[in-house]
Amino acid sequence: MNRVTVRLLTVPAALVIAGGALAGCGGGSTPSAGRQAAVAAHGSGGAVVLKPGKDYGDRYADGILPVGDGKYRTSSARKGYVFVCAQYAQSLSAGGGGAMVRGPWFIDNNKKYDVNQKIHVHGHVHWTSRLHIRVHGSHRIVTTNDLPRHHTGVFPIRSTDPAYAYDRNPNHIASQSITLRLARHPSYGKPQCEGGEVGVMNTGVMLFNAFDAGGRDAGAWEVQDGCDGHPQMSSEYHYHTLSSCIRNVGVHHVIGWALDGYPITGPVVGKHNVLTTRDLDVCHGLVSSVKIDGAKVRTYHYVMTQDFPYSVSCFRATPVTTGPA
DSSP states (O other): OEEEEEHHHEEEESSSSOOOOOTOOOOOOOOOOOHHHHHHHHHHHSSOOOTOOOOOOOOOOOOOEEEEETOSSSSSTTTTTBBHHHHEEEEEEEEOOSSSSTTTTTTTTTTTTTTTTTTBBBOOOOOOOOOOEHHHHHHHHEEEEEOOOOOOOOOSSOOTGGGGGGOOOOOOOOEEEEEEEEEOOOOOOOOBBBBSSSEEEEOOEEEEEBBBBTBBBBHHOOBBTTSSEEOOOTOOOSSSSSSOOOOBBTTEEEEETTSSSSSOOOOOTTTTOOOOGGGGGGGGGEEEEEEETTTTEEEEEEESSSSSSSSSSSSSSOOSSOOOO
């Protein structure tokens, strides 16, 4: 049976402009100069801001990444950790699910893992993806069946698949019914906690936080397919990390939307110039110019990085849900 998820929550409009439709998937008015100015003023008032011309380096060019097992907090946000809500923290502490065996890609006394050595679930399955993003007043409405615009591996993982030796994911992929009524103008503020789901990507796929069901680093432990996705117990296909099937991962390009309405971008500033966790704020974001609704807008946005915690690690505005995935 398909899981039906309908999330409708009105979030108050604010001075900080964010949002934006996937090309060809929506319309709406161009953000006003006043709102853009408000964002610029906010960006100079304490937020982490992308520095034009700075060489951020390419720290993880070798594919050796830190493992983030158990790096979550329930009382406050901290860079490099995920700020989780109490209800969700209880589910993490209960454990269960995820990979059964540590893969040979773990190195350095299991403190790091080599993403180049990690295997993927076999298969090349194509789906009929239905994604629609539209602007309606103060909201950005995202409707998706959660089936990706790219191929997936075969799930449940077959016993003949080498991945089965480490991760026996028994779940299958099925169409969902998801509607997210996101704030078009989220109100930037103090960090807020999160649950398992943190956003939706422009591939039509839901984005989960960095953890598996037991609070371990999902990017390190779980074996995903070649596009870095897999299904959970409700058959919801999702990512934990930046999908290799998302082609444009520039820092100024919107690749998805967080559940609080702020955009999500890739980490690439330029050749051999890639943002990592150390370059971002406690919620894994910063302020820069991105293209939204056909116009360049200076706004806060989250950045997906190669390293843990990979994506949204707390919310800067009120999300439509913080319930566990």
